[in-house]
Amino acid sequence: DRPGAAAIDPARRLVRTERRQISGDYLIVALGAEGRVEAVPGLAEGGHNLYDLDGVLGLRQALASFNEGRVAVTVASLPFKCPGAPYEAAMLIEASLRQRGLRERARVDIYTPEPFPMPVAGKALGEAVKALVASKGIDFHPQHRLQAVEPGRRELVFENGERASYDLLVAIPPHRCPPVVKESGLVGEAGWVPVDRGTLQTAHAGVYALGDVTAIKLPVGLMLPKAGVFAHHEAEAVAHNIAAEITGRGAPKAFEGHGY
Known part of the structure; x- marks a missing residue:
């Protein structure tokens, strides 16, 4: 096993692990976003975490024995990784219920704090996704931020005061910056690492951050979504610029935010 980062010192471009410390001329922080089910009371006990392997395996078992009732696909809070995931999950579940001949005995609902699906992609795309899920009989509930889950009553409690019942809860938990990044002092007021939009450099020279941690x-x-396609292009820009600076060859390359 390779030990993970135990501490990051951006001023010295140094990373400490349990076994040693590593320093360099450049430092790239790409530790992602972590799901925190414990941030919502009752979520760990009452729902299946769509972004966790154990949660997905548990969901598979629960779906296999599900015969009727309400399936709630819930985005706990913003931001979250992979903006299309809740809509894809809801439609996959709907298709599975239909294939098993259970669709007429089940209801599928999507709850999200978003005003419409994937707002950064524009209202036209959001309306298209809404129409797509509606065509499958899936109900969409925007501007519903999850406050708590009451497993005993099988109820969702939202910050807007509304409640909703469920029989099977599929949840995308709140996302947080990894503690080791937060403790490094790199994190800004939004709870993530602020970077230059074109170069991905942080406030420290030679220190970059990319991917979901930014x-x-x-x-x-609007904020750039947390998705692998963006991390990929960010990494290409950072790698290109570091190589160009070291070798003195090649023009600087800016990350342009492409991905959709």
């Missing part, structure tokens, strides 16, 4: 504001005023 907070990047787009020209439209």
Whole structure:
């Protein structure tokens, strides 16, 4: 097993593990976002975590024995990784119920704090996704931020004061920056690492952050989604610019936020 980072010192471009410390001329922080089911009371006991292997395996078993009732696919809070995941999951579950001849005995609902699906992609796409899930008989409930789950009553409690019952809960938990990154002092007010939008450099020279751990504001005023496609292109830009700086060859390359 390779030990993970126990501490990050961005001023010295140094990483400490349980066994040693590693320093360099450049430091790239790409530790992702962590799901925290414990941030919502009752969520761990009452739901299946869609972003966790054990949670998904438990969901598979629960779906196999599910015969009727309400399935709730719930986004606990924003931001979350892979903006399309709750809609994909709801439609996959709906298709499975239909294939098993249970669709007429089941209801599928999506609850999310978003005003419409994937807002950063624009209202037209969001309305198209809404129409798609509606065509499958899936009910969409926007602007519902999860406050608590009451497993004994099988109820969801939302910050807007509404409640909803469920028989099977599929949840995307709140996302947080990894503690080791937060303790490094790199994290900003939004709870993520602020970086230059084009270079991905942090406030420290030679220290970069990319992927889900970052907070990047787009020209439209919304934040860049947390998705692998963006991390991929960010990594290409950072690697190119570091190589160009070391070798003195090649023009700088900016991350342009492409992905959708």
